[in-house]
Structure formats: structure tokens, C-alpha cells
Amino acid sequence: MAEHKIIFTGPVGAGKTTAISVLSDIAPITTDEVASDMTKNLKQQTTVAMDYGLMRINGSERVHLYGTPGQERFNFMWDVLTQGGLGLVLLIDNSRKEPFQDLYFFLDAFKSFIHRTAISIGITRMDEKSQPQIDDYHREITSMGWPVLPIMEVDAREKEDMSMLVQSLLYTIDPTVTE
């Protein structure tokens, strides 16, 4: 059975879980687990927090959708999680205090994966806070030395938005793909 995966990342609250749920053919798995022996003294429940969804594309072929744990600023396992991934969807919450800091952080954290594959960036919650605008993100990306990247305003609840964002990721890998 052919298995492929697309990684969704971004800060907490950016809409990763929602994005995965609108694209997934199954109810997304986002679970809290009973803490293990080692951690139960700290708290009773611990979040597994690796969102998971699945898209069936052709018979038994499927694409796994993985969301990185959003509450962590750094995770030493990200390289492990992205291994074999087709590309990265980065969601940035525009309503956060310093969205550019989030942008810098995630682009840097996944730099080698992005260079190996591709990225598309969705800016969420622009209806709550309109600044910075999409043009500002493009300027920041250019000033950081990145090439022209797909950056779009998205509402993670809208499947059309998320579909277009993932399509831009795949066409960035190979624009010559035809139906």
C-alpha cells in the first residue's frame, strides 16, 4: 500500500488541526493521553498532540496529514516527523503579537526539509487582524533570502482555501503536472 505524507506546522492556534480536519477523509486524531509512569506526577493527562488526518487518493493509496505539536517552540523530533514528507504547509496566525517572529522561527526550523521539498504558507485570522498584510509577508520572505514562495490568506475552516494552499505546494514541486 503506497503511503505518503504532508506536514502541517505553525504556532499554536494557527489552525493546523482545523486544516487537517477539512482535508481529511477520516475524523482527525488529536488526543490527550493518560500520562505515563514517568510524568503522571507532573500531570494526569498529557497531550500526544500530533494531529493526524488521512486523504484517500486512489484505491489503497493514501496521503497522511501530520500536524506538528503547536505548543512547542522547538522539538528535536521534527526531522524525524518530516522524513519522507512531500512538503510543508506552514500556517501563521496573523492575530498573534509577532507573526513575523513565528515566520522566521518555522522557516529556520524546517529549512533543510523545505530545501529538499517545497513549502506553501497560509496566513490565518486576517479577519481578526488585517496587519501585517500579505505583501508584508512577501517582503519579509524576500529580505530573508528566500525565493518567491506561495503565500495566501486562508481560513483554515474553508476547505477551498486549504485545497488551494496544498495545490500551490504540489504545483511548486512540479508545475508541469497535468491531469
Next chain:
Amino acid sequence: MLFVNHEPMGIALVGMSGKDQPMMEMFLKRQWSSQYVVVPDHLAKLCILDLDGFEGKDLLQKQQSQYTDRPLIVLSVRNTSIDGARVLRKPLKIELLKQTIDICRSEILQNQIKIETPKSEKERIVRVLPRSRPVQQKTGNAEHNLIVSDKNIRRLSLPSAASQARIIQSTCGKSKHKDSNQLATTDRVDYYNHESNFQEILKNAMELSRSHKKPVHLVFQDNKSITLLPKSNQCLNAINDSKLKPRCLLKLNSDQVKIVISDYSESQLRMSCDTNPQPLDALLWKVSLWSSRGRLPLGISEELNIGIRQWPNLTRMLAIPEFIRIAALWSKNPISLTKTIELLRIETGYVYAFFSACHAVGLIQYHSSYQQPSKQTESAPNEVANTGLLRRILRRLQSI
């Protein structure tokens, strides 16, 4: 002997948090699905220990005292060395982790390390496996649900073909499929004069509004108006699409559309208007597509090498799937319109319409040279997604 070559080798994951353990299990499964299984500590042939986890040092001491002959891989953020262990520094590098696990495996096989485990323990390995793999278990359940009950399968409606066709015809013109012999012919290029229609009036009004930093009204003869709000980069459009679209094809003069600078503030105008504000660029984009209808602006050569400064905000603009492909191509390398049509094998109208819209909103960059387009993934042959796979995923996404 408990462990033989064709049996999966038991690995213990010790000291890892509830977030990290599922990722490591997923990695092991993906990398060597039949070679390794995660098992409880006392049944494992190899141990991977997170030294930075809760009580990491105590766990390390326990490993060193209880399992003296067992290979141990220690993960740590510190650059440290530990007797009898292989230390991998965080953040983990996949290749190094793979190599280290493989080395440990070879050592175990070569040395035939025998851990004195009662035969009954072998049976326990089988029994305890599902409980020790929480995420895989959940994934399995979800997939099981998918098979036994399609309640969870999202019912996706296909886009209306008629509606798609209407959008294409109004923005990209009538279908004009050209074969490869016709692609390079310049005498077939259709042009339109954007300087004599509403697109140019709108563009001038936007410039006026921005230079005066004041709202501007565009008032048609029927007193319907569009108000441009430069501060917020938005507009208040009282004309619906079905009425605005035909106006984009007409030659208009200053008597037919008046440009009036407003004395009211943006907030006052918002309060007095029933319509929701729209992005200004999205309006100009839409108007240029309706003006173009698959034609090029007058004076543009289809042999010029072009690119885009940035991707258009396609989720908030009038768009068809082909625009994403063209944007992806133009964002990579300078290329001519003719080459674009040839490479993407799409209708000229799509390319010309997309060019016209990008040109109107100032996204086009001109280049003096042509570069052979390259796939972003060429440098990583192991991770190159094959074209067939991308096609199938795209087909699935486009049905959403």
C-alpha cells in the same frame, strides 16, 4: 536463540515524552516496518533513551546497571560522551539515527547477544505489542472505521462544471486549444486595449486615491458607485458582478464614469454603506480578467521572458486551478508566454488572462534571459515525488 535474523527486533524507547514517543515509533515503522517493534524495556534488544527527559539521568544509570550488554543509544541536547553508549545530539539527524540503529543491529546479529529471557517471555512480546504503541493503535482504529463504516468519509461535492465553464469563459475567453505546431505563432495572438476601458479608469482612480490619501468614488451614469479606500486598501462596491462584467468590455470615457474625491473619512463611508469591503487588488484583478477574456494587453510580446515578484493572493481572487500552475512556474524561473503554454500544455487564454491580471496588479517582472525550468526537488532524488502521485493528489484536491 530468542532473536533470529528474520524476526523483528525489539526496541525500548525510554524517557521519551508522550509527544516524542509516537513520532519515534512512526519513524521506526516507516523506515523498517518489519525489522523493529517497540517493546517494553525488559524485552528489548536495543534501547533508545532520551537523557533530557524526566529523570533522564536515573534512567541512564538503570540502563547501565541492569542491561550491561545491551546496545544503548542516548539522545541529548548536550555534547556529552557516555561509556558504553552511542550519544546522538539533538536535534536528531535522520541519517545519523538510521546509521546508528543499523550499526547496533549488525552488532547484535554478529555477536549473537543473548539476553537470558525465559521462553514464555517471547509469547509476551506478541501480547504486549498493541498496548505499547498508542498512536499506531489509534491510526489503525481510524482506518478500521474507514473500512467498516463510511460515516466518517467526507462527502465531497464536485464543482459545478457549468459554473466553472462560465468563470473560464468570462476570464479566459472561449476555449482555443492549440497543438504544439501552433503554439509559437505570433499572428494568432489576441490583444485588447486596456487603456480605453474600465480597467484603466479603475487603475487611475486607485493611483489618485493613493496619492491624495483620500477615498475616491467611481460613479457610473446610473449612479451606482465603487468607493476606493486607500488607507485600508479596500473598496466598497455597490455594483454586482453580473453588471460590472459587461462594463469591463465597453470603451468608457470620463462622462460615463466620474471620478470624485471624497471628503468623508473611510470609517464614515463604511458606516454609511451596506456592502462589505473587498480588497482593492482583488477588484482590479477581477476587472482585468473580465477585460482580458483570454487576450493580452496591447503592446505585450509573448516572447518576453517574465516572472512574478510574488504569488497573487489566489484564495481571495477570482481564480481557476490553471492559475496556480502558471504562478508556480513563473515564481521559479523567467520564461516567455509562448514557452509557458508549451511547457504546461494549456490553452493560451488561461496564460494571457493570468498575465493580464498579474500585469494589472503589478506582479510581473521582466527578465532578459530564459532559464530552463527546474523542479525544486531535483537535488534530492530520494524524496522526489513522482509526477503520477502529484497528479492523483491534485485530482483529489480539485474535487473538493
